[in-house]
Amino acid sequence: MLKMYSEVEGLILNFIGNQALFKRLYNESTCWKLLRAETSSFILAFLETLFAEKREVPMGDARAFLELEIKSMQQQGLWESETTAGSYINTWIKNGWLRSFNDQLSMTSASDEALRVAKNLNQKNTTSTASHLRIVQDAVRDLTIELNPDVSARIEALHHKKEAIQKEIVLLASGHTGALTEGQQRERIREVYSLASVLTGDFRKVEDDIRQMTRELKQQTILNDATKGSVLEDQLNREEALSATDSGSAFNGFYALICDVNRTTEFREQIKALLATPAAEFLSQDQQHYMKNLTHELAQESKRIFEIRDKANKNIKAYIASGKRSQTKAINDVLGELQKYALAFHEHTIPVKTELNLAINAGNVKVNSPATMKLKEPVMHNPDTDFIEVMSNQSLDAAVLSHITLVDAKSIAQKIFKVLSRHGAMTLAKITEHVPILHGLEEFAAFMRIAYAVQGTKLEGTELITVNQERMPSLKVTAPVYRLSSFNFPQDLNSLEL
Template identity: 25%
Template sequence: MSEFAGELARVKGAFAQPTLTLLHQRQAPVVITIFRAAFGRDNKPIPTARLHTLVDQHVAEMRRNGATDVPAGTGKELCQRWMRGQWLVRAIDERGTEVFSLTSHAQQALELVKTLSRDRATLSEHRIATILGAVRRFNSEANPDRSTRVSLLNEEIARLTAERDRLVDGAEMVSATEDYMLEGFSELLSLISALPSDFARVEERFAEIRTGILASFRAEDRPAGQVIDDYLARADALTTATQEGRAFEGAFALLRDDGLVAQLREDLHSLLDHPLSDRILADAERSELRGTVRLVRDGLDRVLAQRRRVTATLKEYIVSHDVARDRELEQTLRQVESELMTWMATTGPRATHDVPLMPARASVDHLREKFHDPADDVPPELITTPDPSEAPQVSLADLMAQGGPQLGALRARLTEASTGLLPAESLGEVFAALEDELRRPVEIFGLLHLAADQDLRPESRMEEYAALRPDGSVRKFVIPRLPLPDPDLPTSEMATSELAGSDSPVSDSPRSDSLGPRPQEPSA
């Protein structure tokens, strides 16, 4: 592509912007006048119903005055048309009210018309001095050579010192001419009038981010964490990588410095009190200069409010979203909402479309519930026989120590206690007199089994058994006391004979429950 063709493409792209499409249409003077009358210089948001009424009133007044090229339609229809032209934007303010505001494209058009409606400033000493001063200051702040920057600062310090000394010595003060003041005020008003459109561009960028976040949430093609990370990256790039974002950050840093804000107010107040300002500035221009700080604060507040809306959208989604509710009905409703937004963007306000109340039911004969998984066909691992040589060596004594009660030895000791050979008055004393290998915890169950065969009756008081484990540790149990019969009584012989003839296991004894509760550890 040649250089001329590329330049033509860039010019066509500029004319396709909403700013020039507004100024290029035949009804542009009427639309610009309505915008200036309704929104003023501050571009304060106007409630939707109020703007419809204002547009109706302005259009009716223009028709009564015989104006030509007045747009046809009601105020509501015209606002809808201007929204599609990207000159108006509709949003919800912090109080929940639906409002209209001008886009940055419309504000640029208003700024251009306002600049052209002023008296054109010609080549003057003030303009040349402003250019020279701006270039000098820019060079002193950006020159990479240290010595050159120091030289420029020394020259500026010397010039200011000489001017201060001249005034201190009582020299004649050179007053600014009326042309110089006119040129200065014109440049100052031009710079200030560009602020609302700059803030509006940043606000629109945040609105675009919010729309993209909502679209990503509705589509659910990415996890919520990725959507949030993308928002943080775009917000950071907006304030650091774009011209509008850097300007916003600079203005925000300015307003956080109370000293600079106070200095700006004082300088503006001094300029407005100048003797020549009354003849140069109109009342509207004086009001515009006087409200510069408020204009910057309002623009910052709108940008911050739009950023808060983006953050609130993220917070609301994170708090209210429940993964368990992501079912077929919810996905269908989100698809319907997305398609409805696409349809509304290309149709008029009165367009209709017949939509069935419920979607058609899909007829499916059979739906597979499980698909083939190759992992399910893997056979289990073969069972290998361990090598006998790797088995641990266990002695007979170890096996007997881990076995059940030694009923033969216990029966012999209990017989000795019944005949008086082993002095003991209760089963607990018999257990305490046993050898260490017969005082395992399991031997307590053996003694209780043999005592059940002898029909010993437990008492209400408890008795402690100190058992000795094979590892040498002691374990204590608390069991109801079982007194032994007196060996001198006649019934002792019968009890002894019964005890000697009983070899049945614990589970076969018909009186195994007569001894009360099972052994318990003493409570702490």
């Protein structure tokens, strides 16, 4: 009875520990937050479609694509929110589901993992137990040989492998090909795809690790007031630790592969030959396309990792050189001192409104620019003489008024909104064909302010916009390409801050 009670008590403790673990993951996991988001199906569909062929997409293209999808769903009555595409993307970046780098948008390791989990729910019997068992058996055999300290035993095991290979050669030479069955072909090639599909996730984990390492290094320099030499040593140690992680070792392994031209060429040709076999029919078109471009995609991912590493190193160097490290430490010291006083007040139950003669050693205020000073109003010394008051003219001369043109930006915004509602989304250059600019550069500036205020989608390149002027020749202005839609505008156009 006592034994049974102790077993039940042990199960309860295990349950409590597991419950605490999953509760923490529920609250902290970025992947889990995506999967349980109210619009998770919409977000995952956006990710799967946008990054089907490219691992990086220009920010402007992503906004334009999402804007079209939202508009299509609104027309079908499937979407009621008036939130802009840009706002959605910024929110997803903030939540850790997308990453923006050099105006390029890419998935994070969390979104990649969430997408893989969701897709696996729709795939039945992608790999069989037999296929998994074969991989486990081969891995156990190879690892056992490599870990065995007995050299003679390792040599004997390698001889067994050599004999097995020789027997297979003899069978093939005698005409016994031992072709795989249709079921075995399906299992093997799907297992190959399953293993290849997680490689890009490893690269994203390396990227996340690099960013985390940069943040920790900054925090360490603040807390310890480290010297430049110690910061460099710490960074090298963290780089070494990063290489030891699973994702880091996967990256280093593939980088060694792409540095070897012969191995890369061989790997690419082997994939090409595999996709030419009848077994390739067991993969979908998207899966075959992924395998075909695997080496290219991984090479691009490797290049991106080195760019991020280089940027992280420059970021650390600039951070140390800027002096922000010492400033942040000084602020943290003052805040820490204030926290100690606050705890002491709480322990002695001192009322909040009690006046205290407390001084914090926060240093002297330094003024480096007149703009940072609050200057006193100058006191003018008036001579003791008589003044004659002259009333200023309250109206402008008609000749002056003829040269002044008032531009009503909100009126222009209403005209643009009507054009977009009637003709659909278009760029500023196209808009000016319906709402021409007649009052010079001031009106052109109003167009640009409207595009910025409604968070129009900024596309790559530039476009020419015709700016007409009164009594002067028209101008051709080169401007960035902004694509506007009626959905960018708020319901109350007067609320636009122009």
